[in-house]
Amino acid sequence: LTISQVNELNYEEFIDLFGNVVEHCSICAAAVWRFRPFRDVYHLHQEICSFVDLLPDTGKEGVLRLHPDLAGRLAELGSLTQESSAEQKAAGLDTMTPEEKQLLKDTNAKYRDKFGFPFVICARQNKKEAILKGIVERLEHSAAEELNIGIEEVKKICMLRLLNIVPDK
Numbered sequence: 001l002t003i004s005q006v007n008e009l010n011y012e013e014f015i016d017l018f019g020n021v022v023e024h025c026s027i028c029a030a031a032v033w034r035f036r037p038f039r040d041v042y043h044l045h046q047e048i049c050s051f052v053d054l055l056p057d058t059g060k061e062g063v064l065r066l067h068p069d070l071a072g073r074l075a076e077l078g079s080l081t082q083e084s085s086a087e088q089k090a091a092g093l094d095t096m097t098p099e100e101k102q103l104l105k106d107t108n109a110k111y112r113d114k115f116g117f118p119f120v121i122c123a124r125q126n127k128k129e130a131i132l133k134g135i136v137e138r139l140e141h142s143a144a145e146e147l148n149i150g151i152e153e154v155k156k157i158c159m160l161r162l163l164n165i166v167p168d169k
C-alpha cells in the first residue's frame with residue numbers, strides 16, 4: 001500500500017488495516033486517523049508514538065499487558081496473532097532448547113511478578129540469545145525504567161509492522 005492510498009481510506013478501513021500495529025491496541029490506529037493526510041509511513045508511526053507517549057502510566061502498563069509472552073502459553077497453544085507468531089519465529093524462539101524455554105518461562109514469571117506487566121522486546125531485532133540476556137538484565141531495573149523500555153520496544157515493533165503494510169520503497 002502507498003501512503004496516498006492510506007490517506008484515501010475511510011476510518012473503518014484504516015482501523016482494520018492498522019488496528020494491530022500495536023498488539024491488541026486498535027485504539028492507537030483509531031486515534032490517529034484524524035492526522036491524515038500522512039506525509040509518509042514515518043509520520044504515521046510518529047503520530048502513533050505520540051498517542052502512546054501521552055497515555056498515563058496506567059495506559060502504558062495496559063499496552064504492555066496486551067502483549068503475549070515470548071514463547072509463552074499463547075505461543076504453545078498456537079493462538080498468537082499472525083504478527084506476533086511471525087515475530088517470535090523470526091527471533092528463533094521456536095528453536096529453543098527445553099532449558100532455554102524453561103529459563104525464559106521462569107524469568108517471564110519473575111518479571112511479571114515484579115512489575116505487574118510482561119517483558120516486552122522487539123523480537124525481530126533480537127535473536128533468542130539477546131532476548132534471554134535482555135530479560136535477565138532488565139529484571140534488575142525499576143518498574144518506572146521498565147515501563148519506558150517496554151514502551152520503546154512497542155514502538156519498534158509498531159514501526160516494523162507498519163513497514164510490512166506500507167513499504168518504504
Ligand SMILES: NC(=O)NC1=NC(=O)NC1=O
Nearest residue numbers: 068084087120121122123
Ligand atoms: N512479550 C513480547 O515481547 N512479545 C512480542 N514481541 C514481539 O516482537 N512480538 C511479540 O509477540
